[in-house]
Amino acid sequence: MKHTPTIRAELDRYIQQEGLSIAQFGQLAGMNRGIVSAIVTGNKSMSVNQLDLITEAMGLPEGHFYDLFIENYIIDHPPNMRRIEPFLFRCAELDKLDAIRRVVGAIMDNLLYSPKLFEIAEELLSQGRHSAALLLYEGVAEAEKYQHSERLAVCQYRIFTIQIGDDQSRNLKAAILFEPYVERLDEIDQLDALKDLANVYRSLRKWDKVGEMARQMRGKAEIQYSFVHNEKRKDGTPEKKTRGPLFGYIAYADLLCASVCEARGDYPQALQYTYAYADLDWVKEDDDDTKHWINLFSQWAEGNAYVYKLLSGEINLLNEYVEYIAVTSAANENEKLSKLLNVIIAANQFSIDVDDILKRFETIIATFSQQPSSDDMYTQQVIPDYIAWFGYELGYYYLHRGKYIDGFKYLMNAMVKSHIINNETYFINCMGLFVRFQAHAVPETKAEYFNLIERVWENNVQKNGAFSHRG
Template identity: 30%
Template structure:
């Protein structure tokens, strides 16, 4: 049942009487100026804010969200909406789980299409506060209620939903790419850079090399245009503009590597090995430049190994150890084991050297990019053990790969691991065969 605007204040007055609090006592306990509180409670010239209501709820020992169902009349009166009160109200409703209040007020807000900006502002505030799940509901409302696909609100909402939905489920990740990709160029430039980089990363994790190449090239091109327009300092981005330019090149080189075009990849790597020309560079810019030098050196080592140069294995291992970064060690070892299988290297000493690091790789199971690197390291290691006729170790590694595929929901990779098991099935124990048979129904 709808109640009038005064009902909210009557409830508060009843609580003051119940607790025996004077107006001055309530002002003292809430920290609200007594004069302001008087005007708020009397409804004279000063409306109640959601912050006031939360402070009063705390003083009276009420749970978060107390009387929110009555607060809507502070926000909407005579069909007029108060944006300054509605936005924080929606945010607090989401934070306190008052979905009923959100549903009630949103229908009124969306009576006029122009008011979708209020929904968008609430979504952005929740997103900034780290309330991603709650913000997603508001962004979806924006998407569902804006008719103009070229609206900046639409593009940003699509982008936020793309970011929020990323996880370890490859099918959902790919679906989110498809839904967001058409809107990437409609974002403000500062978000375009971050969006293109994220698209490249997600597609890399999905091994969609054509898409990675396209987004990486767009990232490099946009960064280059902004650089030529001398907008290095003007573009408001999380990191220096040189970072986005370098990452575009890095992903271009990575795609060439995955396609087996190692010489072409080396050329691209050499381009980002020295980005000191990308001026002006402040402290953060120089730090990014130094970071790309490290990436370039590691990737040039990797390309040499992939091309069959076994003479630099120990030098490469020394370099990986000097970095003391688990993700770089994982990336390097995956390359080394893969190359060992291709070119017949013996890398037992390398694997022994990094045994402690390898035992920590399971921390990457939920990592967008490194989870697949971890899986493929394990797969290549299983193949390596079989080539060395250490069949018991090979079976153990293959079984572990199968369990990883199931945990990560990587069913295409699961089929490859199962094929490897089938090839060496005769070396498996009865227990291992029983485990394998129990998961066969998962294989497509």
């Protein structure tokens, strides 16, 4: 039988080795002599705070005894949340994720501990300790996987939002795994969840799913909006608050539906949805926040109406649209990107010379690779997609006009960004465009291209494994 060492034995050995008395070590550690004596004799367990003091006094690195702490005081012991909770927070501070994983595995056989672990996960999430929180959410979700509880659904929602990142293939998997849990969420949380899912699917260009999420969000938001403003309801606000104003989910659903129509080339129908979210006279609230959001939707509608008309062939509106960009784009960097992307798409679609426009906005264009950080799902997912798309369209524009240096520069940037976000469609499109114009690439550009292709191949082999050769 394997003998598990104890922190008590390690402490006793150290005290004897250093020739210290209990009192001297207690003074060194800043602890009461009686407490140290009780720990050494095994008559008292210890807290993680006491363990940290002992570890520091022994000259050992922080967290040195955490694995032993789990062995001595958590595994094969009745779970004591007064000991476990501070230990989990301390592990999160030190990024001791394996220790958290072991604790969760040791106590989650009993569903009675789910509420407390969920509460700890929520606090860790609010502190920005996402990796630690994720382990707790996953533990609670695994323990409750056969329960049709709202807490299970919230855990799955948190897991989804934490896991969303640069890798679009992982994002797709996370969205698919989370989607079935939306209906189990609180009715208010469902709106934010559907909006987040829609934005992830939008970045993945899964337009059927974007439309589906938008329609569900609109229907649920209309019900909630009617409920809030029902005269029979004494309280004028729902028990829980959405991240944005309630009417905004209805309007945003129309905006999403317009983007679906745009992707399918149905610009007249996209215009109809745009006119719908521009007309918000039905909104009953009149506070400053409501006016702010109504103004935003009005601005988005104005810009998108230009775009859908442009892409329908009304190229005479291009200069008017550019002046609109110049006047309105100063407030929001993200809006500049999407608006100038529309200019390049129209230029490529209808073979329009927009060199003067690109020159006018060259300072803005040069900053597009610097993606802003944000917890907002749109900024996290849609903007990186736009950056890659913009690079491809700009590369296409310059290459087709014989401006090969600029063309290859933006094309290579688009390839790198497409690889980072793991967007295979964009990456393949960039490869095809490079191959078409490779005769015009200088040796350095060709070397850069093939080096990138080799790195992508090596990363893919490491991630997915190489195909074995069979005789």
